[in-house]
Amino acid sequence: MSWPEPPSWPSPVRPHAPRYGRWVGVLALVILGLITLNTLLTKPNGGAGIGPGARLAPFAVPLVGSDLLGAADVATHPNDGSAGKHPACAVRGPRILNICQLYERGPVVLVLFVDGGGCEQVLGDLQTLAPSFPGVQFAAVSIKGDRGQLRTLVRSRGLGYPVGIDEEGTLAALYKLSTCPQVSFVYPGGVVQSKPLLDRPPLATLRARVSELVAAARARGWRPPG
Secondary structure (H helix, E strand, O other), X not given: OOOOOOOOOOOOOOOOXXXXXXXXXXXXXXXXXXXXXXXXXXXXXXXXXXXXXXXXXXXXXXXXXXXXXXXXXXXOOOOOHHHOOOOHHHOOOOOEEEHHHHHHHOOEEEEEEOOOOOOOHHHHHHHHXXXXXXXXXXXXXXXXXXXXXXXXXXXXXXXXXXXXXXXXXXXXXXXXXXXXXXXXXXXXXXXXXXXEXXXXXXXXXXXXXXXXHHHHHHHOOXXXXX
16 A cells, blocks of 8 residues: 655746745745635635534544655545545555544544644543543544644643644545534444534533433444443
8 A cells, every 4th residue: 555645846947037036926825825724714615514414534644643644545436536546444554544444443533623723722632531431432633734743742732542634634625624623423334423513612511422422322232342
């Protein structure tokens, strides 16, 4: 299995460019970056996450602590164009966060967040809750972001669950990301159990939602380990 490499866009060389042309280009890139971040956080697709009863779109992304590079694989079949060369559910390994692999194991609580968006505190909340919910698969994915800063975040908060990085922001549209964070609650098998949380809730609220997910999953036949 080879991970798809991110595209490379070489810059054309233009001799005898105007004196300030380079700085105009840099400024344009900065403005574009700010617009992109604002778009991620201001409901670009009119969405509010994946609704109850819908199946999560498959994806595989590099773990932030790994040396693996590449865009998110969101393919649903082989050679799926820009979505990926291999079906996302089949792209697995110790350096990869694969959502299919998680929901095959049990209920999933998935957080999508924007690094530096001021909403990463919810990651510590998940770490606090995780020991109380054996068998529940907690995971998080940063939409873009700086990998070095993300590694520091994982270490500083002592996160024991997988944290991936979506280097090109593919999941923002696929998962209808409209706020930071977005917390989804998913049955074993990948079907969404309830409406996602679109902000950082009080810890008691988050605990109640995870408890509801476990109870609903048990009613469908799932049993936690042990």
